[in-house]
Amino acid sequence: MLSLMTVETVTQNTLQSVGPLTLIHAADSVPGWWRSAVIYQVYPRSFRDLNGDGVGDLAGITTELPQLADLGVDAVWLSPFYRSPQRDAGYDVSDYCDVDPIFGNLGDFDVMMAESQRLGLRVIVDLVPNHCSDQHIAFQAALAAPAGSVERDMFIFRDGRGVDGNEPPNNWQSHFGGPAWTRIVRPDGTPEQWYLHLFDSSQPDFNWDNPAVHAEFERVLRFWLDRGVSGFRVDVAHALVKATGLPDWGGRADGGSSDGFPGQDAPMFGQPAVHEIYRRWREVLSEYGTDRILCAEANVDPLPRLANWVRSDQMHQAFNFPYLHAGLDVYRLRNVITDSLTVLDSVGAPSTWVLSNHDVVRHASRFGYNGQGPRDGDGIGPADQQPDTALGRHRAAAASLFMLGLPGAAYMYQGEELGLPDGIDIPEHQRQDPTFARTGGQRLGRDGCRVPLPWRAGDRNLGFGADADPWLPFPESFAGLARDVQAASPTSHLSLYKDTLALRRELGLGRGSLHWAEEWCTGSSLGFVNGNILVLMNLNHEGLEMPPGQVLVRSVPSSTDTALASGETAWIDLGASDFAD
DSSP, X not given: OOOOEEEOOOSHHHHHHTOOEEEEEOOOOOOOGGGSOEEEEEOGGGTOOSSSSSSXXXXXXXXXXXXXXXXXXXXXXXXXXXXXXXXXXXXXXXXXXXXXXXTOOHHHHHHHHHHHHHHTOEEEEEEOOSBOOTTSHHHHHHHHSOTTOTTGGGBOEEOOBSGGGOBOSSOOBOTTSSBSEEEXXXXXXXXXXEEEOSSOTTSOBBOTTSHHHHHHHHHHHHHXXXXXXXXXXXXXTTOSSOOTTOOOOOSOTTOOOBTTBOGGGOTTSOOTTHHHHHHHHHHHHHTTOSSOEEEEOOOOSSGGGGGGGSSTTSXXXXXXXXXXXXXXXXXXXXXXXXXXXXXXXXXXXXXXXXSOOTTSOOHHHHTTOSSOOOOTTTOOOTTSOOOOHHHHXXXXXXXXXXXXXXXXXEEEETTGGGTOOOOOOOOGGGOOOHHHHHTTTSSOOSGGGGXXXXXXXXXXXXXXXXXXXXXXXXXXXXXXXXXXXXXXXXXXXXXHHHHHHHHHXXXXXXXXXXXXXXXXXXSSEEEEEETTEEEEEEOSSSOEEOOSSEEEEESSTTOOOSEEOTTEEEEEEOOSOTTOO
């Protein structure tokens, strides 16, 4: 584990340019492609529709993979494409070893894999082990079987409380609103046991106390590893094992900390036995070589607990939710970055960084607020306070450039390279997120960040698909943000991403070091040195004069000013210096 230390000024030039430095993280020489990779999340139904039915598909992904290779990413992460009733956009899986017909078939998957290999892109697939669809053959068998049967033991069935078992077995709440329990009813109308679903009622939780569940998911892992995938992003990885006795919980439904209820005490999340599951999975992946990975979607609180997920015998990576939620608060950002690197260095794991995904308002919209924006999972509707679109895109470019300068791995969400905002004017009858229905429309849900991508401004449906209208409507602004429009402009958001990713690779920043540049870490700016590169972000209302050095890239590409504008980031080459490690 690295100890924090202040690096003495080693040359007069260094002192004049950046001043004192605080070492947080040394350069990384441990083997592993994932330790510095840029991984691009593809949300299949919204990426590219090749068959014209209004929903994206695997053939559409295959067609546009060259665009991702040209962008400069290292790997693609596919959100669920498995057979599913699509009650929760594929996170309700009815068959883990088949492709849903709306996306194609296994042959289409194999063609996509061959193309990704040709282009040098790795593929990571989403795995959803906490719950399945109520249409899964195992859950249908459980419904047909009696209480106490081996079929029901695949899931979490319990008798109810109260008179005649009319009350749920405990007080847990669904992430999507309402109780986390649903009571089943026999064909003759007689009420029976309750089953647990931390998400929608159509998504029953598996019982991970049952060895048969373990065996089934090892089969699923091998099925996709045999088809050449480079690993798995594990959905709600912290939720699989529940506390013995399923005790009541007075805290937040998502397990986050609140007054009197620290997240580490949540009985439905982060139980110690979950780590044994991932130790076994790591063994399975190791049978296929040293380059297959597991990435945990583990929203654990506080951050130091994250180290428990990425020890050398468990996950290779874990999503950094504290960074995603830090926004543009310079104090919070500095603390999260310092804590992340220190905690993960202590177990020899790389950090990850992310600004957007399919569950949160896109950062080009989030950063368009000067005050409080929407809360996670709620989206933005036409009746809500509206973000400043230009301000949001300006700040999003700065935040992205800052993030991509950090050492470690970075995750991108499809469309962020275009600076896409959230979809706001989505008619109620087109909203599909179960959160919207389960809360009676009080929470809009996540549809806004899932609007399909605009590829070509002059084509029908902006090039997403040639025939049926897309499953969610495009905002009016998307035509001007289409990929072909931005590809033609050297100062576009897309060009900024391409230039930045090329520089990141050339300079080896993903494998680099991090020193805080103390003179540039103020209440309104934040600066760090990675190798010889000063990454400097200005969040003041006024310009910030940059120190001497060659400006390699800045988030306002057309600017020639020697000062960083408010809400701007730059990478500055300080030249060879003794503190580079």
